[in-house]
Amino acid sequence: MRVAVLKEDNCQPKKCNDECQVFCPPVRNGQECIIMDEQTGKPHISESLCIGCGICINKCPHDALIIENLPSELETDMIHRYSMNGFRLFRLPTPSKESVVGILGPNGMGKSTAISALSGRMTPNLGDWLDQEPDWDNVIESLPKGELRDFFIAIQKGSIRVALKPQNVDKLPKRINGTVHDLLTKVDERGLLEATTRSLGIDHLLQRTVQQLSGGELQRMAICATILRDAEVYFFDEPSSYLDIHERMRIVRIIQDLAETKRVIVIEHDLAVLDVLADLVHIVYGKKGAFGIFTPARSTRQAINTYLDGFLPEENVRIRDKPIKFLRHRDRNAEIGTPVVSWGGLEKQLGEFKLTSGEGAVHRSEVVGVVGSNGTGKSTMVKILAGEHEYDGGWVTADATISYKPQHIDVDIDGSVQLWLDSELGPRWRSGEFNVNVIKALGIDQLLPKRVKKLSGGERQAVSIAVCLGREADLYLLDEPSAHLDANARMEAAKAIRRTMEANEKSAFVIDHDVYFIDIVSDSLLVFEGKGGVEGRATGPYNLREGMNRFLAGVDVTFRRDHDSRRPRINKNESRKDREQRNSGDYYSYDA
Ligand code: ADP
Ligand code: SF4
Numbered sequence: 001m002r003v004a005v006l007k008e009d010n011c012q013p014k015k016c017n018d019e020c021q022v023f024c025p026p027v028r029n030g031q032e033c034i035i036m037d038e039q040t041g042k043p044h045i046s047e048s049l050c051i052g053c054g055i056c057i058n059k060c061p062h063d064a065l066i067i068e069n070l071p072s073e074l075e076t077d078m079i080h081r082y083s084m085n086g087f088r089l090f091r092l093p094t095p096s097k098e099s100v101v102g103i104l105g106p107n108g109m110g111k112s113t114a115i116s117a118l119s120g121r122m123t124p125n126l127g128d129w130l131d132q133e134p135d136w137d138n139v140i141e142s143l144p145k146g147e148l149r150d151f152f153i154a155i156q157k158g159s160i161r162v163a164l165k166p167q168n169v170d171k172l173p174k175r176i177n178g179t180v181h182d183l184l185t186k187v188d189e190r191g192l193l194e195a196t197t198r199s200l201g202i203d204h205l206l207q208r209t210v211q212q213l214s215g216g217e218l219q220r221m222a223i224c225a226t227i228l229r230d231a232e233v234y235f236f237d238e239p240s241s242y243l244d245i246h247e248r249m250r251i252v253r254i255i256q257d258l259a260e261t262k263r264v265i266v267i268e269h270d271l272a273v274l275d276v277l278a279d280l281v282h283i284v285y286g287k288k289g290a291f292g293i294f295t296p297a298r299s300t301r302q303a304i305n306t307y308l309d310g311f312l313p314e315e316n317v318r319i320r321d322k323p324i325k326f327l328r329h330r331d332r333n334a335e336i337g338t339p340v341v342s343w344g345g346l347e348k349q350l351g352e353f354k355l356t357s358g359e360g361a362v363h364r365s366e367v368v369g370v371v372g373s374n375g376t377g378k379s380t381m382v383k384i385l386a387g388e389h390e391y392d393g394g395w396v397t398a399d400a401t402i403s404y405k406p407q408h409i410d411v412d413i414d415g416s417v418q419l420w421l422d423s424e425l426g427p428r429w430r431s432g433e434f435n436v437n438v439i440k441a442l443g444i445d446q447l448l449p450k451r452v453k454k455l456s457g458g459e460r461q462a463v464s465i466a467v468c469l470g471r472e473a474d475l476y477l478l479d480e481p482s483a484h485l486d487a488n489a490r491m492e493a494a495k496a497i498r499r500t501m502e503a504n505e506k507s508a509f510v511i512d513h514d515v516y517f518i519d520i521v522s523d524s525l526l527v528f529e530g531k532g533g534v535e536g537r538a539t540g541p542y543n544l545r546e547g548m549n550r551f552l553a554g555v556d557v558t559f560r561r562d563h564d565s566r567r568p569r570i571n572k573n574e575s576r577k578d579r580e581q582r583n584s585g586d587y588y589s590y591d592a
Pocket of ligand 1: 082087106108114288289
């Protein structure tokens, strides 16, 4: 089956000479393989006449075309197609009774489309995009007998209600006014407001307005509002963003409790969290913006191992060139250069909050992972080290220039990604190592013509990381770079950060809560302990092993190693391994 997709944002008919049509061999032979739309000037490509030569892809000056051959058995499995040369979705995940079903894969492969179909908001057209009023009967008939078919029958009867926790909680303050209490009271269909706010640790926030909440507080409020609805199916789209590891473990328990009586689907890119949270996982793969294919559910362990390995054996599909591997037994600290900044006994009072530190130093080419609960002073400390904040006591040796990527990315650029990069970085992003190691590695070369306002959360994050890494500075501070990036993009971002620091002999602090991301990005760890909003104490940087043990002892979570992939896996609380490792102080299991 041939799939021809036009990337609408890239196609700029006023700035080309219809190269796709002019050079298309079937067109030159008199066939109407590509017709230009009279109104928009954009091409319509006939998939039945296209011979798949790929000439149009190479001739298009704006990289606007995708032509792919897909296995013919998928033909009968098309669930939805937006337009003639638009995105299409194959197969769907199945919401299962009393289970947490996870979805794993990049953004832009149809997860939102799948959720729209599964929530009954959109009737799938099974590929017949001209059909303006698709029919549920056809959808149901097209499915084999089983849980998904039964589910759609219930959707058609209108007997299934769905509650959704949206992905971008940072947009909520723009849309909602009033206090947290007002909002939650309105949606409390199950009469669980008090118990749920308490278990999520937001009961002290009820009288605040939505505008006063931090990212992690907004996330917990949104999760709470979803649970309070009386529904049969609950979707959580990226529930872990902005939460620290304590809070991540807490929402794992809360979502699992919900799944004892309800169906739950989660889209989660923190693989350590997905691993403990989900019972089953569907991998989704495809080509961004062109097509997405959901695979049948696998056990969570097998799905994550397969995903990291990059090859889906059942489907015979490679989803990544190389496997993602976790380094073991290597003291990365030993390979780095001379100190850039050192400090000792720092003290800083900020209102009610007090930050203190031990003694430490950061070296050239070193990437320091910064871990600890929300509100323990991580960004404050790094800004002190960069000379951006005054401090009340202690010492810092040198002032360094800093390039900072904040947690919330507020860009007010009415133009393209290219314009954003040009205005921040001048011409230097266009070539050289930076172009290869960062721009291309993060897929930003594919986004250049896209308007900044239309970027997805993950795309915006990727460009912000590139902007931060592209500036001239001594110290780079990236605050939660993993937020909204999919699991693969997280690994690419970690590598891009490491390569930039190594190539330029600079240093970076990376604040993040995703343990896999921290493991891959960090040479050493600065560990924050204390009570969020009250007091924080920074110790380290430690080597990775010592730092992880210290940090995880503080959150009381142990990791074992998967015996095949060697990836870290969170132990079930009070399991035999959990108790053994806790007793021996081996919280991150380097030796298993
Ligand atoms: P995900 O949730 O995995 O990021 P989506 O389901 O939102 O993916 O989108 C997959 C693709 O479908 C995107 O490339 C998007 O441009 C396209 N798409 C989404 N909604 C529409 C629509 N209403 N019309 C045309 N294309 C759409
Ligand atoms: Fe024409 Fe298809 Fe070749 Fe493109 S890939 S030039 S549409 S035949």
